[in-house]
Amino acid sequence: MKDLIILAGPTAVGKSALAVDIASKINGSVISADSMQVYRGMDIGTAKITKDEMRSVPHYLIDILDPEDDFNIVTFQEKAKEAIKQITASGRIPMIVGGTGFYIQSVLYDIDFSMGDELTQYRAELNALIEEKGAEYVHKILERSDPDAAAAIHYNDKKRMIRALEYIRQTGRPISEHNRESAQKPSPYNYCYFVLTDDREKIYHRIDERVDRMIEDGLVDEVRKLTERGLTRDNVSMHGIGYKEIIDHLDGICSLDEAIYTIKRESRHFAKRQLTWFKREKDVIWLDKSKDTDIMGKIMQSLSKRGIINE
Numbered sequence: 041m042k043d044l045i046i047l048a049g050p051t052a053v054g055k056s057a058l059a060v061d062i063a064s065k066i067n068g069s070v071i072s073a074d075s076m077q078v079y080r081g082m083d084i085g086t087a088k089i090t091k092d093e094m095r096s097v098p099h100y101l102i103d104i105l106d107p108e109d110d111f112n113i114v115t116f117q118e119k120a121k122e123a124i125k126q127i128t129a130s131g132r133i134p135m136i137v138g139g140t141g142f143y144i145q146s147v148l149y150d151i152d153f154s155m156g157d158e159l160t161q162y163r164a165e166l167n168a169l170i171e172e173k174g175a176e177y178v179h180k181i182l183e184r185s186d187p188d189a190a191a192a193i194h195y196n197d198k199k200r201m202i203r204a205l206e207y208i209r210q211t212g213r214p215i216s217e218h219n220r221e222s223a224q225k226p227s228p229y230n231y232c233y234f235v236l237t238d239d240r241e242k243i244y245h246r247i248d249e250r251v252d253r254m255i256e257d258g259l260v261d262e263v264r265k266l267t268e269r270g271l272t273r274d275n276v277s278m279h280g281i282g283y284k285e286i287i288d289h290l291d292g293i294c295s296l297d298e299a300i301y302t303i304k305r306e307s308r309h310f311a312k313r314q315l316t317w318f319k320r321e322k323d324v325i326w327l328d329k330s331k332d333t334d335i336m337g338k339i340m341q342s343l344s345k346r347g348i349i350n351e
Contacts, residue, residue, distance in 0.1 A: 042128050043348045044229035045135040046144055048073070048318055049236035050311035052246040054329070056089045058236060059137040060097050062339060066349050069098040069127040071120050073138025076280040079107045081266065084259045085282035087250060098132070107266055107277040112199050114153045117146045133348065141317035142192055142219075148231065151222040162209050166202045181205065188216035192317070196279040223322075232346050234339060235318045238329040247307045251282070255300060260286055281306045 045068065049055050059070050072078070076086040080103045088102065100123040105111055120136065124147075127134040136144055145151065169178050179195035182204055189204045207215040237243075263286040271278055273287050282303050289299040318324060325342050327335050343349045 041228065041230045042124060043133055043346075044124065044148070044231040045133060045343070045348065046148065046231060046233040047135060047137045047236060048141065048144055048234070048314075049139060049327075050243055050314040051139055051307060052087075052250050052311070053236050053238055053243055055137055055139070055236055056093065058335070059135060060089075060093065060095050061336065063097040063133075063135055064095060065336075065340070066133055066343065067131070068133040068135045069100065069123075069130075070094075071123045071127075071134060071136045072099060072101045073116070073120070073136050073140050073143045074101075075111060075116070075140055075143065076277070077102050078105045078111050079103070079109075079277050080105065082107055082262070082277060082280075082283070084254050084257050084262045085280060085286075087254070098127070100127070107269075107271055107275060110199070110276045112276075113143055113146050116143050117151070117153070120147045121150075139314050141314065141321070145219070145223055145321075148227050148229065148233070149223045149225060150228055151219060162206060163202060166205060167198075170198060175201070178202075178205070186214035186216050189214060191313075192216070194279070196284070197276075199276075230346060230348065232325060232339075232342050232348060233321065233323055234325050234327055234342070235321075236327045236329070236335075237315065240312075240315075242330070243311055244308050247311060248304050251300060251304050251307065254282065255296075260289070260296070263287060264290060281310060 045062070047055055047059050047062070062068060063070055074086065076082060077088050078101055079086070082088070089099065101116070101119055104119070124134045136147060138144065146153070166178060175195040175198055179190060179201060182193070182201055183190035185208050186204060193200045193204060195201065204215045207213070207218065259282060263283055266278070266283075267287065267290060273284055278284055278287060285299040285302045285306070288294050289296050294302070325338075327338060329335065332338055340349070
């Protein structure tokens with residue numbers, strides 16, 4: 041059974057820096073569980089870790105796609121499992137690090153995403169509905185059929201939203217129920233699952249500071265360059281918080297101040313949803329920066345207890 045470390049938590053809590061600290065101590069390599077950091081040329085709005093910040097720790101699933109490419113949970117699962125194989129074969133310990141709980145779960149419990157028949161006609165109908173009435177309209181259909189899935193899937197994530205509705209049409213069951221059942225089966229890994237958190241107001245304050253820093257570092261220019269190469273709000277890469285709001289500003293829909301306000305608000309809402317997700321996960325070890333006096337010591341003790349490291 042392969043060893044696996046997971047470090048999750050809400051946005052802006054400090055996962056990337058802690059992951060590098062851990063990896064440096066235990067000969068680990070980091071697999072990014074972030075749906076946006078996979079894209080090249082999208083550095084500021086994704087708060088992407090820099091080469092200097094990596095401190096020679098190998099990182100996977102960062103800068104592997106162009107912004108024109110689609111990326112989804114199935115692709116993530118495939119690439120993450122391949123990265124785990126490579127890291128383990130190299131004699132290092134794989135660490136999945138990020139805030140996308142469903143992505144993490146897909147690997148940890150090896151969730152089966154096979155769909156069988158394509159349901160082409162129904163998919164066409166749903167796409168037509170999105171074109172005619174908007175993604176939010178179709179999201180409300182999902183909310184009525186599978187409220188748990190709707191809570192986990194943003195209406196801009198059209199592929200996952202359509203897939204959830206297809207699953208209901210094909211099986212008569214909500215996909216959230218399928219995913220819960222998948223998460224009940226034993227993990228194929230010997231794992232430690234850490235969730236880093238902090239006082240909520242401190243997280244929100246760091247989010248506000250991070251957004252201000254993104255603007256100072258040139259987020260508007262980053263998004264402008266992406267739109268000049270032909271990217272629009274319809275591209276999956278442009279669905280991320282920070283990108284769609286700046287596109288609204290560039291299109292004259294809102295002022296820059298309004299865009300910044302929305303980015304901060306949506307980021308706070310996202311952090312709240314992330315914490316809600318992780319509270320539902322089983323066998324999680326919480327690392328609370330506001331209460332734990334020796335987080336690294338707690339991590340090392342937990343890894344030793346699981347036999348992932350020898351102290």
